[in-house]
Amino acid sequence: MQRLWAIVDQQETASDWRWNLLQGVGFGSAALVATAVGRHLFGIDLPFTFALAAIAIGAVLGGALTACVGAATTIPTALVFSAHHPLVTPLNTLVVTGFAIVLALFGGRMTLLRQRAGLAQGRSHQRELCLHSIFNTTPAAMLIVDAAGDVLAINRSARGILGITDPDTGRLRLADLLPGLPDLSGETATAHELCRADGTRLALSLSSGTLPFAATGLRTLHLRDET
Structure with missing residues (x-):
């Protein structure tokens, strides 16, 4: 680095x-x-x-x-x-x-x-x-969310998987993007099924990690489409 x-x-x-x-x-x-x-x-x-x-x-x-x-x-x-x-x-x-x-x-x-x-x-x-x-061009789909579930950042790969076309992502919430999302407090991958607005059903593998800012509660969420 x-x-x-x-x-x-x-x-x-x-x-x-x-x-x-x-x-x-x-x-x-x-x-x-x-x-x-x-x-x-x-x-x-x-x-x-x-x-x-x-x-x-x-x-x-x-x-x-x-x-x-x-x-x-x-x-x-x-x-x-x-x-x-x-x-x-x-x-x-x-x-x-x-x-x-x-x-x-x-x-x-x-x-x-x-x-x-x-x-x-x-x-x-x-x-x-x-x-x-780096965040926007990496092929890995990533989101950064806070403790309240607000999406602070989302890269292009994640936008493509989730079908987000609106460039304004300032008011996105994780619960709206991934309804029924299970607890991701652990570091292991979790399977999740998503039905997009266009009717496409995706089988996702989700994993989460805590950013090194303990007081902020920020987490990274990694998505992988396994459909």
């Missing part, structure tokens, strides 16, 4: 570090362009503003690696091209660098936790789809 889950889980993979690297370069380049456009067209001469914005966006969308690449792209470039700017001082550079590191680490950590949660949810969904597919 572990090998099966390993194959299923491969459908949900974590983001590629190369894509995060490319994102960081892209955000950093966009920040440099925005800084140049703001300076020359609008008179907004703030060398570190768009750099910090790019780092924050990179941390949120890509993680710590994206934010760090964005910082490495923008801050040194700002120092080179704005070396004579009054705001570009050693103290300001140190403060901006420290703030960028905090943004990268904190935002990257939050993004990592969010990505892990999304990955776990995606893998859980893939496993659910896998189990649903």
Whole structure:
């Protein structure tokens, strides 16, 4: 079973570090362009503003690696091209660098936790789809019923044997599908004769098993047509 889950889980993979690297370069380049456009067209001469914005966006969308690449792209470039700017001082550079590191680490950590949660949810969904597919495509006729006798799930094979054509099976009861059903508390097979709505009489072999959820009282019912 572990090998099966390993194959299923491969459908949900974590983001590629190369894509995060490319994102960081892209955000950093966009920040440099925005800084140049703001300076020359609008008179907004703030060398570190768009750099910090790019780092924050990179941390949120890509993680710590994206934010760090964005910082490495923008801050040194700002120092080179704005070396004579009054705001570009050693103290300001140190403060901006420290703030960028905090943004990268904190935002990257939050993004990592969010990505892990999304990955776990995606893998859980893939496993659910896998189990649903196995349940519906197996040739063995199966039903899942609760302690009150309500049918919670029924696969295609069981629908075919019981002659169920209505796709809405949300209100089916075991007593209606198999009238006169004997006690199936044991694990041994039990013979049962069924007369379907179309007049067909079937000789069924029924066996039941308890699902490993003791508090819920769920049971599986296996049908075999021995007519």
